[in-house]
Amino acid sequence: MRNNNIKLTIGVLVILGAVFYLIFAGLSNATTAYYLKVSEALQGNIEFGKFYRLEGKIDVANASFDGKTQPVVLKFQIYDEDSPDKKLIVIYNDIKPDNFQEATGAVVEGKFNPDGTFHAQNLNLKCPSKYEQADLTQPDGKISRFLKALGLKK
Amino acid sequence: MAEVGYFSIVLALVLSLYGVAAFVLALRHKSPALLESAKGASLAVAILSTLATSVLLYFLISGEYSIKYVYEYTSNDLPLFYRFSAWWSGNAGSLLLWLILLSWYTVMVAFSRKAKQMAPYASAILLLNSAFFLFVLAFLANPFERVEGWFPGGVVSNGSGMNPMLQNPGMVFHPLTTYLGYVGFAVPFAYGMTALIMRQAGDEWIKVTRRWTITTWLFLSLGNLFGAKWAYMELGWGGYWGWDPVENASFLPWLLASAFLHSVMIQERKNMLKIWNVVLVSLTYILTLFGTFLVRSGVLTSVHAFGNSKLGWYFLAFTLFMLAGSFYLIVDRRQLLSQGRSFEAFLSKESSFLINNLVLVGIAFAIFLGTVFPLISEAVRGVKVSVGAPFFNAVSTPLGLGLFLLMGICPLIAWRKASSHNLRDNFLPSAGLAIITVLFLVITGMRKPYALISFGIAVFTVSTIFREIIRGASVRHRLTGESYPLAWLKLMGRNRRRYGGYLIHLGLILMLVAVTGSHTYNLDLTRSLKMGESLEIGSYKLTYETLDVKVIGNGREAVYADLKVYNRANRRLLGSVEPQKVFYPTSDQPATEVGLRSTWKEDLYVILADWDKQGTATFKVFVNPLVYWLWVGGYVIIFGTIFALWPGRGSQTGARYLRDGAEVIHAQGKETA
Numbered sequence: 001m002r003n004n005n006i007k008l009t010i011g012v013l014v015i016l017g018a019v020f021y022l023i024f025a026g027l028s029n030a031t032t033a034y035y036l037k038v039s040e041a042l043q044g045n046i047e048f049g050k051f052y053r054l055e056g057k058i059d060v061a062n063a064s065f066d067g068k069t070q071p072v073v074l075k076f077q078i079y080d081e082d083s084p085d086k087k088l089i090v091i092y093n094d095i096k097p098d099n100f101q102e103a104t105g106a107v108v109e110g111k112f113n114p115d116g117t118f119h120a121q122n123l124n125l126k127c128p129s130k131y132e133q134a135d136l137t138q139p140d141g142k143i144s145r146f147l148k149a150l151g152l153k154k
Numbered sequence: 155m156a157e158v159g160y161f162s163i164v165l166a167l168v169l170s171l172y173g174v175a176a177f178v179l180a181l182r183h184k185s186p187a188l189l190e191s192a193k194g195a196s197l198a199v200a201i202l203s204t205l206a207t208s209v210l211l212y213f214l215i216s217g218e219y220s221i222k223y224v225y226e227y228t229s230n231d232l233p234l235f236y237r238f239s240a241w242w243s244g245n246a247g248s249l250l251l252w253l254i255l256l257s258w259y260t261v262m263v264a265f266s267r268k269a270k271q272m273a274p275y276a277s278a279i280l281l282l283n284s285a286f287f288l289f290v291l292a293f294l295a296n297p298f299e300r301v302e303g304w305f306p307g308g309v310v311s312n313g314s315g316m317n318p319m320l321q322n323p324g325m326v327f328h329p330l331t332t333y334l335g336y337v338g339f340a341v342p343f344a345y346g347m348t349a350l351i352m353r354q355a356g357d358e359w360i361k362v363t364r365r366w367t368i369t370t371w372l373f374l375s376l377g378n379l380f381g382a383k384w385a386y387m388e389l390g391w392g393g394y395w396g397w398d399p400v401e402n403a404s405f406l407p408w409l410l411a412s413a414f415l416h417s418v419m420i421q422e423r424k425n426m427l428k429i430w431n432v433v434l435v436s437l438t439y440i441l442t443l444f445g446t447f448l449v450r451s452g453v454l455t456s457v458h459a460f461g462n463s464k465l466g467w468y469f470l471a472f473t474l475f476m477l478a479g480s481f482y483l484i485v486d487r488r489q490l491l492s493q494g495r496s497f498e499a500f501l502s503k504e505s506s507f508l509i510n511n512l513v514l515v516g517i518a519f520a521i522f523l524g525t526v527f528p529l530i531s532e533a534v535r536g537v538k539v540s541v542g543a544p545f546f547n548a549v550s551t552p553l554g555l556g557l558f559l560l561m562g563i564c565p566l567i568a569w570r571k572a573s574s575h576n577l578r579d580n581f582l583p584s585a586g587l588a589i590i591t592v593l594f595l596v597i598t599g600m601r602k603p604y605a606l607i608s609f610g611i612a613v614f615t616v617s618t619i620f621r622e623i624i625r626g627a628s629v630r631h632r633l634t635g636e637s638y639p640l641a642w643l644k645l646m647g648r649n650r651r652r653y654g655g656y657l658i659h660l661g662l663i664l665m666l667v668a669v670t671g672s673h674t675y676n677l678d679l680t681r682s683l684k685m686g687e688s689l690e691i692g693s694y695k696l697t698y699e700t701l702d703v704k705v706i707g708n709g710r711e712a713v714y715a716d717l718k719v720y721n722r723a724n725r726r727l728l729g730s731v732e733p734q735k736v737f738y739p740t741s742d743q744p745a746t747e748v749g750l751r752s753t754w755k756e757d758l759y760v761i762l763a764d765w766d767k768q769g770t771a772t773f774k775v776f777v778n779p780l781v782y783w784l785w786v787g788g789y790v791i792i793f794g795t796i797f798a799l800w801p802g803r804g805s806q807t808g809a810r811y812l813r814d815g816a817e818v819i820h821a822q823g824k825e826t827a
Contacts, residue, residue, distance in 0.1 A: 008505055015509060018556075019516035022549045023523060031545035035528065035538035053540050067682040067764045067772030095680060095763035095774050098319070098390060102743045109542065122542070 033109045038080045038088045046112050054118065056080050058106045059087065065096050078106060092120040099125050156221060156298040159209035166202035167288035169195045170281045177278035189274060196264045196277055199284055200257035207254050210247060210297050214240050219310035222299045223247060229315035229740050231709045236316055239326040243316060245450065245465065246297035248329065253287040255337040260284060263341060269362045272348045279344040286472050294465055315740025324384030328377060332404055335374025336442040339407065341366040343439035346432050350483040355490045360418045360431065365799060371411045372795040378404055379788040390746035390761050392678060392776040394784070397546040402525045403445030406518050410438040413514035420504050428491040429484065430511070436480040443473040503567050506560060513557045520549040551604060555611055558666055561659050562615030565622040584621065588614035608670040612663050619656050654798020661790030664783045671780030680763070680774045692777040694728075694758055695720040701769050709739040712747065715762050715771055719751060733762035733773070757781045
């Protein structure tokens with residue numbers, strides 16, 4: 001019986017060891033992306049070869065898509081909400097996602113090109129309006145006003 | 155009318171709090187009258203929640219656009235089907251769905267005839283959960299709020315419309331099944347906590363909640379599957395699973411619930427792993443709340459999120475409250491839960507179940523860590539770092555394959571102790587078959603190690619499951635003299651829990667095959683074509699014939715391309731695909747409608763990405779092998795679960811294996827003696 005418990009304990013430890021090994025081995029530079037603000041990137045605060053994740057607003061009006069080149073090119077500018085004049089060029093070699101025109105923001109993951117543009121491997125669009133349709137400037141109902149009057153709602 | 159809805163919510167909130175107190179006091183003072191009153195309160199909460207929901211549904215269907223929720227999610231051109239599904243398209247409505255399920259579950263528990271002494275506490279815990287949702291609905295996300303500037307008697311003639319992406323059957327069933335899968339875990343959680351509060355060391359709570367757990371597990375499986383299908387058909391990126399935080403949030407409780415389903419069998423049969431089971435059921439439920447927090451807080455960027463709202467933080471607070479409460483109970487009552495007995499053998503079903511549990515929880519832990527990694531790294535190192543799909547794949551692939559291997563070894567091992575001799579006899583033929591398969595695949599040109607291992611394990615596991623079924627049938631045939639098919643049918647029918655489980659395993663193996671095929675041998679290509687031009691991918695040749703516009707009802711227009719599909723080698727016409735971009739009257743953004751040609755071998759998946767005035771169009775084309783089997787596997791799982799759950803003889807627990815050396819041997823010979 002004791003012998004079995006030792007064998008079982010070893011088995012358990014082997015599995016736990018494998019889980020932790022896989023987690024730590026999985027956390028390499030190839031799988032992790034560092035969060036970065038666009039303004040920080042423009043200050044040159046970057047390392048080539050490292051994965052970054054940038055979140056910002058995108059300039060939808062001036063985005064361009066060229067489907068005739070190989071690979072295809074979607075080119076747009078990304079900027080921080082608090083400094084709209086500092087823009088970074090992002091190049092994404094894939095098709096334009098459906099909700100691109102209505103996107104309020106984007107998350108791009110990828111590496112910097114030597115010329116300072118950002119080469120995105122993943123593009124995720126942030127659409128607060130995606131499930132919360134149409135950005136009504138927070139209409140306030142009667143009940144809501146009543147609750148505010150009572151101090152139950154800000 | 156809106157006031158009726160809102161007042162129902164407020165009244166239900168008051169009654170739910172009263173109910174919690176009344177249930178607890180009724181037990182303390184042993185007052186049957188108070189207990190009846192508390193049960194009445196739980197019924198009243200359910201009726202009021204139903205009333206509130208009915209009012210909202212009436213507004214959605216009749217188009218009362220002065221209600222903000224109705225305004226935001228519906229419009230005059232929306233079909234009835236989606237007006238109904240608008241119920242759970244938004245934040246407030248989906249909370250109402252959660253509430254109505256929870257409140258009726260509470261009634262079922264409160265009035266349940268099983269485990270009567272446990273029902274009051276369990277109902278109180280469930281009512282406390284309802285109270286939280288009612289609080290949120292009453293003060294933070296009121297579904298009956300009017301649009302701004304509305305005055306009594308004012309009419310709003312149209313709404314802003316439902317997001318096109320939600321106008322898909324997948325988005326009707328995915329949220330519904332996922333919510334059923336989330337809410338249902340409240341019941342086993344409540345019973346588990348009740349067992350601790352009442353200092354009941356036995357497994358009664360597990361017996362009472364078995365059907366709840368399995369049914370809920372099925373709904374959560376379906377929720378994930380429908381979500382994957384929706385993503386595949388509607389999001390147009392050629393995949394069905396992206397390791398997005400919100401996908402992970404519904405995968406985590408699924409993993410833990412799967413572990414729980416297995417480990418309770420050990421407690422039922424051997425009275426072991428008691429603490430572990432309580433911990434698992436608590437974590438499962440708490441992770442469903444945590445998932446809701448992730449979706450609603452905006453703390454992690456996700457493609458699924460419900461916009462940023464403060465609501466998430468209330469969910470976090472409630473999650474932490476539940477976590478602290480259950481943790482306290484488990485630590486305080488730990489003596490109650492001490493092991494009945496120890497493991498008798500290293501090679502036994504119970505030890506293999508233990509390993510299965512460790513691997514499932516290990517995968518869940520890794521995925522949890524990866525999901526919240528940005529928060530952890532920011533807290534620990536001050537740098538926010540995220541991990542993506544490569545991390546999740548790197549961790550879950552080997553562990554998942556180990557799990558599938560275990561699934562194949564398990565039927566070979568008896569309860570208590572397996573002799574190495576009978577293990578070898580059972581093991582070798584299946585292992586041989588797997589090796590032959592792998593060699594065959596290598597000869598036919600397959601070289602990717604993970605794919606080979608995965609297919610090898612799939613063959614091994616399927617063959618041990620079939621061997622087990624055939625062996626059982628032939629034992630029965632020998633003992634009873636029934637013909638083989640009859641023996642087989644009776645064997646399955648009399649041990650539905652066991653064979654239902656095997657069916658679920660077979661479904662999961664089909665999914666493994668699908669995931670392996672579609673991840674390792676997928677092809678994609680993006681090309682611009684002039685009309686009449688062709689592209690070649692995999693074994694296909696696609697010729698772009700025309701681009702045109704058509705009206706497809708409800709004011710929607712579709713730009714579509716017609717592509718003829720040929721076999722690349724012999725130029726035989728196979729059919730055509732029609733990728734579309736659909737324009738909705740209420741939205742500026744078109745929605746992709748994938749052109750799909752699905753066979754059991756592979757999916758040809760075509761997206762119309764862009765076009766110009768000359769008719770030159772850009773297509774993205776994927777060839778995704780074996781995806782078909784993902785959905786088939788899902789149906790097998792549904793069938794297996796219903797088979798196992800179907801009431802009547804055959805769905806009960808197997809014999810307990812407690813006395814040393816004198817187990818009950820089933821007449822069918824289903825267990826190895």
